Amino acid sequence: GAVVSQHPSWVICKSGTSVKIECRSLDFQATTMFWYRQFPKQSLMLMATSNEGSKATYEQGVEKDKFLINHASLTLSTLTVTSAHPEDSSFYICSARSGKIAYEQYFGPGTRLTVT
């Protein structure tokens, strides 16, 4: 149980375009979803916390107008990288909290974004 999917698993886009990444909890309802970014050999960096039906809470230094997060239902959250630039190339990972086991976060498989 507690499976989280992400789509796409990898994407290449041109500089200036926008990319949408979907995160779905497949077999549980997730009231809270998290979006992370990870550069090679670095730690996970929390970008934002998303609660169903409300605005996402962004971490300091993360541009909310650039990284649009929508948590429209208890099983789906989306991250849209707007006007992408090469420095946005990274591994984007979502996680969802099921609430069944002490605030454990279940991670999606990640999306590798390359901006050319």
Place this chain on the structure above:
Amino acid sequence: GQNIDQPTEMTATEGAIVQINCTYQTSGFNGLFWYQQHAGEAPTFLSYNVLDGLEEKGRFSSFLSRSKGYSYLLLKELQMKDSASYLCAPMDSNYQLIWGAGTKLIIKP
């Protein structure tokens, strides 16, 4: 501030035992998670400790001492597939996970 301290890299031999230590400082504490992350993949849950003591789960065990701000992950009967990064992630008073860079574990035959 909040920080995590783990060794950057460790090497062990297949079939042996290895202990990965973690010290942490957080604003409040609501338990500590250990995750495994293979290169290019997302983290997967290994264990959760909220009370002091040892939690055993198969080949993996995790220990917590809240008063010392210390935890360790013990891996027994090491297998080549255990080569990965191991992330110690305490949860602060806001129920946010605090992430360090993790420990890269290299298993040699």
